[in-house]
Amino acid sequence: MRIQTVKPSDGPAVLQLEGDLDAASSPQLKAGLLALLDAADRGVVVDLAGVPFIDSSGLGALVAGLKSARQREIGFALAGIQVAAQAIFTITMADHVFEIFPTAEAASAFLAGARKA
Amino acid sequence: MRIQTVKPSDGPAVLQLEGDLDAASSPQLKAGLLALLDAADRGVVVDLAGVPFIDSSGLGALVAGLKSARQREIGFALAGIQVAAQAIFTITMADHVFEIFPTAEAASAFLAGARKA
Amino acid sequence: MNATRLCLTVEARLERVAALRELVHSLARASGPARVFEAERVHRWALAVSEAATNAVRHAYGGDCAGPLTLEIEVGAAQLVFRLSDRGRAAETWPPTAPEVAFPAEGSYGLMIIHDVMDDVHYERRADGTNTLTMVARVGAGA
Amino acid sequence: MNATRLCLTVEARLERVAALRELVHSLARASGPARVFEAERVHRWALAVSEAATNAVRHAYGGDCAGPLTLEIEVGAAQLVFRLSDRGRAAETWPPTAPEVAFPAEGSYGLMIIHDVMDDVHYERRADGTNTLTMVARVGAGA
Numbered sequence: 001m002r003i004q005t006v007k008p009s010d011g012p013a014v015l016q017l018e019g020d021l022d023a024a025s026s027p028q029l030k031a032g033l034l035a036l037l038d039a040a041d042r043g044v045v046v047d048l049a050g051v052p053f054i055d056s057s058g059l060g061a062l063v064a065g066l067k068s069a070r071q072r073e074i075g076f077a078l079a080g081i082q083v084a085a086q087a088i089f090t091i092t093m094a095d096h097v098f099e100i101f102p103t104a105e106a107a108s109a110f111l112a113g114a115r116k117a
Numbered sequence: 118m119r120i121q122t123v124k125p126s127d128g129p130a131v132l133q134l135e136g137d138l139d140a141a142s143s144p145q146l147k148a149g150l151l152a153l154l155d156a157a158d159r160g161v162v163v164d165l166a167g168v169p170f171i172d173s174s175g176l177g178a179l180v181a182g183l184k185s186a187r188q189r190e191i192g193f194a195l196a197g198i199q200v201a202a203q204a205i206f207t208i209t210m211a212d213h214v215f216e217i218f219p220t221a222e223a224a225s226a227f228l229a230g231a232r233k234a
Numbered sequence: 235m236n237a238t239r240l241c242l243t244v245e246a247r248l249e250r251v252a253a254l255r256e257l258v259h260s261l262a263r264a265s266g267p268a269r270v271f272e273a274e275r276v277h278r279w280a281l282a283v284s285e286a287a288t289n290a291v292r293h294a295y296g297g298d299c300a301g302p303l304t305l306e307i308e309v310g311a312a313q314l315v316f317r318l319s320d321r322g323r324a325a326e327t328w329p330p331t332a333p334e335v336a337f338p339a340e341g342s343y344g345l346m347i348i349h350d351v352m353d354d355v356h357y358e359r360r361a362d363g364t365n366t367l368t369m370v371a372r373v374g375a376g377a
Numbered sequence: 378m379n380a381t382r383l384c385l386t387v388e389a390r391l392e393r394v395a396a397l398r399e400l401v402h403s404l405a406r407a408s409g410p411a412r413v414f415e416a417e418r419v420h421r422w423a424l425a426v427s428e429a430a431t432n433a434v435r436h437a438y439g440g441d442c443a444g445p446l447t448l449e450i451e452v453g454a455a456q457l458v459f460r461l462s463d464r465g466r467a468a469e470t471w472p473p474t475a476p477e478v479a480f481p482a483e484g485s486y487g488l489m490i491i492h493d494v495m496d497d498v499h500y501e502r503r504a505d506g507t508n509t510l511t512m513v514a515r516v517g518a519g520a
């Protein structure tokens with residue numbers, strides 16, 4: 001799993017992931033996500049466009065991020081979930097709990113708007 | 118296996134192949150090749166850039182083409198052999214028998230030149 | 235006749251679980267054009283297999299690279315059988331139905347997913363020290 | 378420990394041979410980053426396996442889709458073992474060394490290729506009606 005962070009000065013931080021998100025790689029995501037949330041007061045978008053597979057450990061890491069963001073009262077959204085990686089969200093009904101957008105741009109715009117409103 | 122023929126008015130005909138060339142697909146290539154050789158007086162280039170695998174049946178079809186071209190005294194060349202498909206040519210030493218070029222353009226230029234010379 | 239059968243044995247490590255779920259994706263190519271499986275179903279089978287394999291690494295082998303983990307897939311006309319075998323510790327209990335997990339939890343979705351995806355799930359400890367989780371997915375004869 | 382083992386059974390048809398040689402390419406992913414095989418060698422193994430499988434379809438089964446064709450691959454520290462089994466007719470003879478083929482012939486390169494690529498080739502007809510061609514490729518412990 002490769003993780004890259006894009007931090008624009010005027011919007012939410014975007015965490016771009018590439019590779020399968022499973023029990024082997026999710027500890028790395030969780031650590032990266034929690035570290036980023038410590039310093040991202042404009043919110044965090046997790047861009048999953050480069051992730052062809054997500055299992056329950058991967059979902060667990062995303063849930064950890066969501067909980068931390070809620071505690072800190074900052075925005076948290078998912079973007080670009082591939083069709084191949086969707087099953088875990090429907091089975092666990094996590095798709096009803098996360099804010100989910102087709103693209104990172106749409107997610108960023110939403111989080112930026114939510115802050116202003 | 119998909120086969121497409123490009124027949125420029127002023128140069129050799131180019132047979133573009135896509136897919137594995139094995140015992141399942143080589144009868145189709147052999148038929149296409151022999152039919153084309155009947156009508157291609159400016160020579161024939163077989164473009165293998167889209168072929169990730171060639172086995173001995175595939176080589177057999179190419180040999181049938183070469184033999185027919187020699188009988189008819191027209192040019193015959195192979196182009197764009199992928200690294201993954203090279204083994205069959207080295208093991209059988211067919212790479213010493215065929216005219217082989219990196220690209221279909223180079224092969225066409227060679228056959229056009231050979232006719233003029 | 236439809237004899238398609240695949241198997242793969244890997245070292246029981248989290249890094250090898252990807253190879254086991256890849257085997258599920260090889261199904262399509264191995265079974266041929268006469269058996270086209272819906273992509274969404276294949277993704278779900280791969281997910282369930284992946285969860286089961288991760289559980290075997292974590293719980294049967296306790297996270298150590300202590301032995302082999304084997305996936306067998308049998309493609310029948312009416313069902314696919316996924317058999318995952320390890321040689322680690324036996325599970326104390328294996329719930330016959332899916333346990334309820336309240337979202338948002340950070341873990342423990344594995345069994346729920348396996349039961350949700352598969353039509354039949356059966357766990358067996360054999361005398362020779364092999365644990366086998368058999369997961370069955372029913373497919374229409376024309377599916 | 379290196380327990381990696383793959384197998385695939387398909388219907389013995391020319392159209393399924395591609396799935397068998399694909400299994401050779403799955404080696405890398407299944408064995409993990411500790412075992413990196415040179416791409417050129419993997420291509421050669423896939424070619425030899427493909428030739429052997431085509432022969433089984435054509436000669437053991439006579440071109441009919443009459444039964445199963447199984448490839449097993451065992452990844453050892455010093456060698457890879459490729460075992461191809463059919464339940465068709467037995468081969469009358471199996472040449473222990475590569476026959477010479479004069480290029481340009483249009484066929485009959487199969488056995489030559491198998492012997493050229495593999496370090497050891499062994500054919501066996503068993504009493505239960507199974508024919509097995511065992512092909513061994515030696516690999517350095519560090520290869």
Ligand SMILES: Nc1ncnc2c1ncn2[C@@H]1O[C@H](COP(=O)(O)OP(=O)(O)O)[C@@H](O)[C@H]1O
Binds near residue numbers: 290293341342343
């Ligand atoms: N292959 C297995 N061998 C032994 N115990 C298992 C196995 N799979 C699951 N279990 C038991 O069932 C429990 C629930 O598993 P699961 O739903 O996947 O969640 P998690 O693995 O996150 O605990 C595990 O905590 C473990 O005690």
Ligand SMILES: Nc1ncnc2c1ncn2[C@@H]1O[C@H](COP(=O)(O)OP(=O)(O)O)[C@@H](O)[C@H]1O
Binds near residue numbers: 437466468
């Ligand atoms: N699996 C097999 N079962 C029975 N006979 C075989 C088998 N493989 C090869 N043979 C015999 O060996 C001969 C040489 O095979 P090969 O070199 O692959 O060339 P080809 O298949 O083009 O004849 C075949 O013609 C066949 O008689």
